[in-house]
Each structure stands twice: as C-alpha cells, then as structure tokens.
Amino acid sequence: MSPVECQLCRQPVRSGVARRRRIGGRCWRKLTPAQRHTIRQLLALTGTPSAARVRTALNQPAPAGDGQLPLEEMDMA
Numbered sequence: 001m002s003p004v005e006c007q008l009c010r011q012p013v014r015s016g017v018a019r020r021r022r023i024g025g026r027c028w029r030k031l032t033p034a035q036r037h038t039i040r041q042l043l044a045l046t047g048t049p050s051a052a053r054v055r056t057a058l059n060q061p062a063p064a065g066d067g068q069l070p071l072e073e074m075d076m077a
Contacts, residue, residue, distance in 0.1 A: 007054045020047065022054045031058075 004013045006024035013024045021028070021039055028036070038057045042049045049057075 007051055007058070022049065022051055 004019045004022060005011065006013050006018075006027050007022050008027040008030075009024065011024055013019050013022070015025065018024050018028070021043055023031070023039065031039070035058055038060065039054065042053060042057050046053070
C-alpha cells in the first residue's frame with residue numbers, strides 16, 4: 001500500500017475513501033458543496049483520479065450565483 005497524501009494539506013491519508021478521492025477527511029469537510037460535487041464527478045469518471053486532476057478540479061472557479069436560494073411558491077403559502 002503506497003502512501004497517499006492529501007492534495008490540500010499534504011498530510012498522509014489513511015481511510016480508503018479518502019485515498020480514492022486524494023483528500024483527507026478534515027479537508028473534505030472544509031470544501032464547499034460545489035467543490036465536493038466536482039470531486040464526486042471526477043470519481044465517477046475515474047475510480048482513482050491522479051493527484052494533478054484533483055488539484056485541477058479544485059482550482060476551477062466556483063459557478064457565479066447571486067447567493068439567493070430559489071423560493072418555491074408552495075413555501076410561501
């Protein structure tokens with residue numbers, strides 16, 4: 001079993017799930033939902049992505065938004 005390091009903090013990664021995504025548990029919790037979604041999509045494409053692909057995916061800018069959650073008409077009733 002070769003050592004894998006977190007692509008954000010460079011600490012050793014021990015759990016199997018964290019090894020596959022190449023991001024440690026503490027750093028995973030610090031990611032935004034959009035960044036987590038990006039990494040999950042990358043995992044769906046390749047079982048174990050390379051370190052370079054993980055870093056590239058995390059460095060992509062977040063999609064622009066106005067910060068307002070969509071309101072449903074039923075919630076207003």
